[in-house]
Amino acid sequence: MIMRKVQIDHRRPRYAIDSIDHALRTLHLLRDTGAVRVSDVALKLGIAPSTAHRIMAMLVYQGFAVQDDSRRYLAGPALWAPVMTSQRTATLIEVARPILEDLSREVGEIINLSVRVGVHSRVLLTVGDLDPTADDDRTGRVYPAHSSASGRALLALEPDALLERLFVGRSAKAYGSALTKADLDELATEIAETRRRGFAVCDEEVQRGVAGVAVPVSTPDGSACTIVVLLPHGRLKQLRRDVGKIDLLFAAKRRLSESLVGAVGNNGLVE
Structure with missing residues (x-):
């Protein structure tokens, strides 16, 4: 050839x-x-x-x-961050968009669709009443997985041993992702809480004044994504106490999971 x-x-x-x-x-x-x-x-x-x-x-x-x-x-x-060019990503965004738009109207907040790539969390889609002057559209942004709500939600699906591989050792130091023992212990505690309550929380760890609540969504190909509610720091406690809105977040999770199963039969979520 x-x-x-x-x-x-x-x-x-x-x-x-x-x-x-x-x-x-x-x-x-x-x-x-x-x-x-x-x-x-x-x-x-x-x-x-x-x-x-x-x-x-x-x-x-x-x-x-x-x-x-x-x-x-x-x-x-x-x-x-590595390049993502698969049909899987395009299908995931297409299927998730109307679900996230409905959730945004229901809870009155901005919603992100995110995935984890190694030690990073990447935003694939942002929906809601976006103000371009207020940095609301985070599509394409990459954040540390250990400090973002999306990353914590997805790390909670993984075995604890993965935390050591990602954030401890020579490779982690080489890529700038190494955590101190205190930070790793704090992350492990937060992940345990995430598994217990079913959602992850980030309160100003990524951006000052901004909080996030994220639920993980398993996909048919064995990977996962997250639905993240973004909101001002001052409204976080109110959201966490609002059982109705938390239920809406979990309902969106179930709807997206079921819709992705259907997408496999149509044009294939898996590459």
């Missing part, structure tokens, strides 16, 4: 957009050097420090960078 040569045109586009070029080159720096400062980005790209600072702020906002205690910027979870 003759392999066809792949031709890549590296010429600068005629109508290049400098701001996008700068952001993409900064992603290369984060990926290949491990850590950068604003001054490094400004020097490497030949731009003003104020421009470099704005670029880094947007990359942090979108999860492509994080800032450590010494004010260096490191590669964020969105930069490490």
